[in-house]
Amino acid sequence: MNFLDSIWLIPLFPLMGALIMLLFGRRLPNSVVRFICPGTIGFSFLLSVGAVIQLSSTAEKSHEFIQWFWMPAIKADWGFLLDPLSSVMILVVTGIGFLIHVYATGYMAHEGGFYRFFGYLNLFVFFMLILVLANNYLLLFVGWEGVGLCSYLLIGFYFEKKSASDAGMKAFIVNRIGDAAFILGMLYMFGLTGSVRFTQVAAWFESHHLPAETAAWGMLSTIALLFFIGATGKSAQFPLYVWLPDAMEGPTPVSALIHAATMVTAGVYMVARSHVLFELTPMTSEIVAVVGGFTAIFAASIGLVQNDIKRVLAYSTVSQLGFMFLAAGVGAYWVAVFHLVTHAFFKALLFLGAGSVIHGMSGEQDMRHMGGLKKYMPTTHWTMFIATLAISGIPGLAGFFSKDEILAQVYGSAHGSKALYVVGITTALMTSFYMWRLMYMTFYGTARSHVHAHESPKSMTVPLQVLAVGSVLAGWLAVPKLFGPVGFHTFSDWLEHYFGAEHGGHDIPELALTSLSVLAAVLGIWIASRIYLKVWDGPLYRALLNKWYVDEIYNYLFVNGLVKGGAKWMFWVDRNVLDGGVNGAGWMTRTVSTLAMWWDTWIVDGLVRFTAFTVKVAGYPARLIETGQVQTYALGFFIGVLALLGYFMAR
């Protein structure tokens, strides 16, 4: 089978699953649903594996497949591109997506709307695959908006709950701000290069030999910045990150799939996809790195004190996405993608583990009410333990390799900086702390509530185990050069086909840096073990607990101030000034008409009637004679005749 020309089937399977669920799902028994929906993703995964294997044996390592000419306005087609970057993405999306689907069959087993949930979830995977397989920006945008829609639907899955539908709405609208920028960036790009197809755009940049915009802010920088603003929406970067923590209102498998492993990394993917552009715009790249670094440390700081298990993970996700942008910003695109992959494993695992805990605790999410769960939920515990080791950066596990590589690149690459490195290493320390705080509060110590916790069913724990294996092994795809010949660099070699060979040769003191990151990780664990239950009641603590009051500030300034305030004012203007003018014109017309009527009745018609009156008065004497009676006239006539006769006879 030629998998390469069948890549359009990869998104088609989940779409069919979604259509079946949304059209006929209500009539299907849950046992069928739980078979179909993970099944479609499984098929897509197999197809993806086949396609990637075939791709790796081609010479050009890139395969484009165009289905139809879609959007004439900017010459965009409906076509797919499989290259090293998108092949990594489809494997993550379908592979981890499949595991999460399986998990969800257990997690959602007792929930209403089972078919609806899986319909949305399949639809999400469809759009996500469109996003990563698209061969042009506009089709990428289709997936981009589509995953946003599914995210809205799934965050608001418990739509009877106001907080859930609020969170969904917030996610959609905040994302739209980024989308507007993305659209403008796309239009700019088309105006400049006459195409939005990735391969053509890249070729255009190559053939035009544009100088990098180092000296002045130019058109390329603007395009790159607009794209990045789009990315900050979808990938929850400062200042548009506020929707992601709220998105935890959705069911936990959704948080794992959409709000940790796949959708939120779309921004990173898009920046990596546009790397040719970002390489030409060092100033925008710097913005990317700074925003990424700031988001990483900012979100991590909030994560330090949160008590809701999912919220900690949400801020952790924001922070880790910041790391990815940090890497992309310093030009280490393959490292950003590498971290994207490892993060997908351990963060999905952490969320699913948290879901398992919540499931076992009958819906409890507050870690202050947990503790000592290790003995009741052994599998959940050890898998989460591995994931937490991985995210903290303990050597040998996935997170170590990718995070260490990011920090090394930030320190040593041509666009890196020492200041950003300090931010990065501090964040690493904080990450290790809040993750271990989470572990301690949840699994160790004594139980702080009387809920009878129990381990989750097999359908949930098996995906956890698979992901745990992944959280260890994924890192070994790209072992740092420090370990030289022993390691293999499959991942970086594979992506080199796309990003080009690394401009090596800078001196990175890898051993020192690595030791430092390990030290940070261990220090974090140690601090966490000492103070995990501690609460300091100070202003800083309260600021952290209240998430630096960012939501309040946004509400005050934008939601209530600019939008609602402005809208109220405009509506007032509309009713009173504009429509007031129209009604005023109506009133004027009526008033003038009344006056005119008066004038007409008394002056114009008065004159007419006066004339009539004059005639009437003048004619009054005549009326006395003009009686209308024929007899009278006849009598008059007779008298007249007699008088005339008399006159003539008398003469």
Added chain:
Amino acid sequence: MDHLLSLVVFTPLVGMLLLLLIPGSNKQLIRYWANFVGLLGFVVSLPLMTGFNKGQAGYQFYEHADWIPSIGATYTIGIDGISLLLVLLTTFMGFISILCSWSAIQDRVKEYYAMFLLLQVGMLGVFVSLDFFLFYMFWELVLIPMYFIIGIWGGERKLYAAIKFFLYTAAGSVLMLLGILLLYFQYRAQFGVYTFEIAKLMNTTMPLDIQRWVFWALFLGFAVKVPMFPFHTWLPDAHTEAPTAGSVILAGVLLKMGTYGFIRFSLPLLPKASIDPFIVQVLAVLSIIGIIYGAMVSLMQKDWKKLVAYSSVSHLGFCTLGIFAMTPNGLTGSVIQQINHGLSTGMLFLVVGVIYERRHTREIAEYGGLAKVMPNYAVVFAIAMLSSAGLPMLNGFIGEFTILAGVFEINKLWAGLASSGVILAAAYLLWLYQRTMLGKVTNPKNEGLKDLNLREWAIFTPMIALCFWIGLYPKPLFDVLEKPVAQIVERVRPGYLQQQQQKLEAPIPAAAVLVEPRPAGHAQ
């Protein structure tokens, strides 16, 4: 057939005359007949689509006959790609509105359908007329049935709304008539004969200041109809008070008479005035204000229908902005968006109509949690909402994006400001959806509501299918519009098309090299 177009225009009229023969007491027969005529009107218009040659510039299905030779009025009709789409929209939406009135209208059924069919004739006439006199006649013909539809079958404040609608638009039309006459006498002064034929009037050469006068006169007529900010205040009242079908046809088709007027008459007849920087700026700014302002005011509405009405102001702002960009994408996008707005806003009004028939209130606060009671209805509403909010794969995105692309070529700031409308649209629509559909059912009156019935499905299904079709494969629309749009652009901005073409093919566009050469030694 030589007279296919006339057949399309007058089928509803014949249907109406026959309808008058049915006794008014036989409501069921009247309904069947009216629906049959509506469907027939649509079916008859389909050969226009199949017989249309998209590669041919100029008018097709052309018919010409003398009418009142002494004043130069003729019966000249014909369509190009732009009018073809609007004609099809009209026959389609006309049928939909007739179909959706089945149970909503119970009084004076005969008069109601007669008015609707008459309205249909007027609207079709507007989109096919190639003679100003004929156009004006159809244009005014539309007012009368619409006035009665709002005034007789409307809501509580129907008389206020109907009179406001009539007077406001009639005032605009009169000024437009003055503009037409000015043009008419200009032609007479140059060629010595009277004519109302558009093709001939195109040859008039006018100094810029006269063109400006004519432009503003026509503008008032069209702008009130669209309606453009600040001439829009009749619209919320008319929409709110009109019966559902009235709102659907008003939003779906009637408003497009204004935008069509700009495209068909203002731009080609008055190319110099149309490109006049002052005029363009004023119109673009009004359009942008309309986009943002309409959306913002929508946010504040407590009345479901009024919210949709104000959203129309915002969407039509996109359409006019696309027109005044006067680029191929701007104009194409504008026409496509007009079709889209007809479909998606039409659907939104139908959605309100469905619930209004059940609950007889439009107050948003009366609802909440309907998704639980009416799941299918919630899905249809969601699709309508997403189509209106411009979600990719649905129709609205294609139109809005193309307009933005067209505007972007001319002025980046305008495109930037207009794109904020995309954000606000999501805000007011999602908020509406949340307040009506999501949450718990708090109002006991909403508990036993029935989901969509078969007839309602029959209305929504083709509309949804069209939304997806345009979203996924809009190429046929672009193909049909390419020639007429190119013609208009060539007339207004001579050489623009060629210049764009060259720019795309040029080896190194000058615009690309914006930055200073980088200083020596500053290696990457």
